[in-house]
Each structure stands twice: as C-alpha cells, then as structure tokens.
Amino acid sequence: MLTDVNDILKKNQLSVTDSRKSILDLFIHSNGALAHADIEKQTGEKFDRVTVYRTLQVFMEKGIIHTIPTSDNSIRYALCKDDCTGGHHHDNHVHFICKICGLTSCLDSVTVPEVRLPVGFRPLEKQMIVTGICEGCQ
Amino acid sequence: MLTDVNDILKKNQLSVTDSRKSILDLFIHSNGALAHADIEKQTGEKFDRVTVYRTLQVFMEKGIIHTIPTSDNSIRYALCKDDCTGGHHHDNHVHFICKICGLTSCLDSVTVPEVRLPVGFRPLEKQMIVTGICEGCQ
DNA sequence: ATGCTAATGCAACGAAGTTGCAAAAATGTG
DNA sequence: CACATTTTTGCAACTTCGTTGCATTAGCAT
Ligand SMILES: [Mn+2]
Ligand SMILES: [Mn+2]
Ligand SMILES: [Zn+2]
Ligand SMILES: [Zn+2]
Numbered sequence: 001m002l003t004d005v006n007d008i009l010k011k012n013q014l015s016v017t018d019s020r021k022s023i024l025d026l027f028i029h030s031n032g033a034l035a036h037a038d039i040e041k042q043t044g045e046k047f048d049r050v051t052v053y054r055t056l057q058v059f060m061e062k063g064i065i066h067t068i069p070t071s072d073n074s075i076r077y078a079l080c081k082d083d084c085t086g087g088h089h090h091d092n093h094v095h096f097i098c099k100i101c102g103l104t105s106c107l108d109s110v111t112v113p114e115v116r117l118p119v120g121f122r123p124l125e126k127q128m129i130v131t132g133i134c135e136g137c138q
Numbered sequence: 139m140l141t142d143v144n145d146i147l148k149k150n151q152l153s154v155t156d157s158r159k160s161i162l163d164l165f166i167h168s169n170g171a172l173a174h175a176d177i178e179k180q181t182g183e184k185f186d187r188v189t190v191y192r193t194l195q196v197f198m199e200k201g202i203i204h205t206i207p208t209s210d211n212s213i214r215y216a217l218c219k220d221d222c223t224g225g226h227h228h229d230n231h232v233h234f235i236c237k238i239c240g241l242t243s244c245l246d247s248v249t250v251p252e253v254r255l256p257v258g259f260r261p262l263e264k265q266m267i268v269t270g271i272c273e274g275c276q
Numbered sequence: 277a278t279g280c281t282a283a284t285g286c287a288a289c290g291a292a293g294t295t296g297c298a299a300a301a302a303t304g305t306g
Numbered sequence: 307c308a309c310a311t312t313t314t315t316g317c318a319a320c321t322t323c324g325t326t327g328c329a330t331t332a333g334c335a336t
Binding site for chain 1: 205213243248257263
C-alpha cells in the first residue's frame, strides 16, 4: 500500500498541490475518520473552506476516501483500501462510532453480513454502523 | 397498534395541536420515510419551519419516530413500532433506500444481524442500511 | 368560562454548503 | 530554466439548513 502522498496523488492522476498533500497526509496519519470540520481545524485553517470541500469531493471521485453516514447528520471521511477506484468502492466493512469520544473507525477485518430481503427489493450495496464504546473509552 | 392521531398524542402525554396531528397523520399514511423537506411540502407549508423541527424533535423524544441516516447527509424519519418509548428505541430492523426513486423503507421483518467485533469495541446499537432498487422501480 | 401552561410563528442569527470568477500555482514542452 | 497552457485555489456572494429568544396564540384543567 502506497503511503507517500505524492505517489498516491500521481497514481490517481491528480496534480500535486499543497492542500491535497496536507489533507491526504492527515488521513494517512489519523486514527479514525475525519469530519469536514476536523480537517479545517487540523490543517490550521491554512486552506479555504471551499478548497477543503473540493479536495474531499475529488478524493471521493477517485476512490481515495469513502464516507461514513452518521445518525447526527455529520458525514465522516476515511481512507479507502487500495482496490477502490473512481466510482466503485469495495469497502464492505463495518464502521464503529464511539458514543463517548466520537471516534469513528473502519473495522477492516469485519465484513458486513449478508441479509435476505423481502421479495421486490433488489440489494446493490449494504452498510453497517455499530455504535458503542471504543477501546480507549472503556 | 393505535392509528388515531389523537390517541397516539394523548398516550404520549402531548397536547393535541394542528401541526402535531397533521404531521403524525402524514407519517401514518405515508409509504416510506419522510425527510424534513417532504413534511414541509406535504403539509402545504401550513406550518412554520421551526414548528416542523420542534415537532419532529418531540416525536423523537417520545419514541414515536426514529431517524434513518443516509449517505447524502439528509436524515429521514419514520414511525416507530409500539414498544419504542422515550429515549429507548427498539427498532432493530434493516432500512432500504431505493437508488432510483429515493423511497426509504423500514423492513420491519428483517432484523439487523449480529456481528463479532475486534476486542476492545463494545457494541451498544447497530444499524444496517441497504441501497438498491425497490419493488416499484424494477 | 377563566387562568395557567405549553406550543406556535416570527425575526434574527449562525453554520454549512455551493457557484462564478479572477489570481495563482502546477504541468509539460522546448 | 522559461514559457504557454491547464488546473487549482481563494474570495465574495449567495442559498439552504437549523437554532434561539420572545411575543402571541392555542390547548388544557379546574
Ligand atoms: Mn470505512
Ligand atoms: Mn425504520
Ligand atoms: Zn471512544
Ligand atoms: Zn424505487
């Protein structure tokens, strides 16, 4: 897995800019998923809000990051595995959100289980979010 | 299951007002889950935005409705089963979102399956959202 | 019917997200 | 490296969404 931000950006045919390098670096060295606000803060408000929005959008399109929906309507973003490419994400892992500290983790080792749906419903993608208490907050 | 709006409101110790009656009625006679905007439109903009927000909030607190998180950051609301009371919801069913028409359904007959989490993660609630194509859109 | 309590509507505000456009930075070619 | 071309950025303006305080109105119990 590539960990050098320059290589990742080039591999995805993106020009290498300060904002993209900083934000991607943030994802790589971050423990859990990041909300938009986290990114603004953790980059020291060095970049415009709009730039952060556009960077996240471009990373999404290239399959570099994926979103995690939360019940409080605040989307978190996390790195994809290597095999996610533009448009098609293959992250079928469970997500965990800690009720205490808010840490949002990709449980890469836990795959979303299959379910049988009633007739008439054709499933395409499935997502599972578990809330509870994380290791650090026990 | 109570279907008369007056009875439901009284059972939950809520005063019976026009907005609460209309909005609750909307939920009872609606096929899928409703977004905030749907409610504003479908009540003919008869009530103030703020009233809709407060009504949904109060219905949530009383366990009359529950939320369904979506990846596009737009919360949907749907009726709870009878045994959901203030603070404690028991809707552990799968939710289905149609990619074509957007219909969001509570699959009351499909329970969210169990998963084994890595050590350190203590689960409290779990949620599963399946996206795909609904009966009407096949 | 009357008084008390709770809910509503309005206005104002703040946060979040989008768009157009000019300035600045990145890329590739000689 | 210098240059022209393309892409990205930052700013300003704007829209949408959600929240709060307060005066008015409606619901409820006596
Ligand atoms: Mn993930
Ligand atoms: Mn439901
Ligand atoms: Zn925690
Ligand atoms: Zn459909």
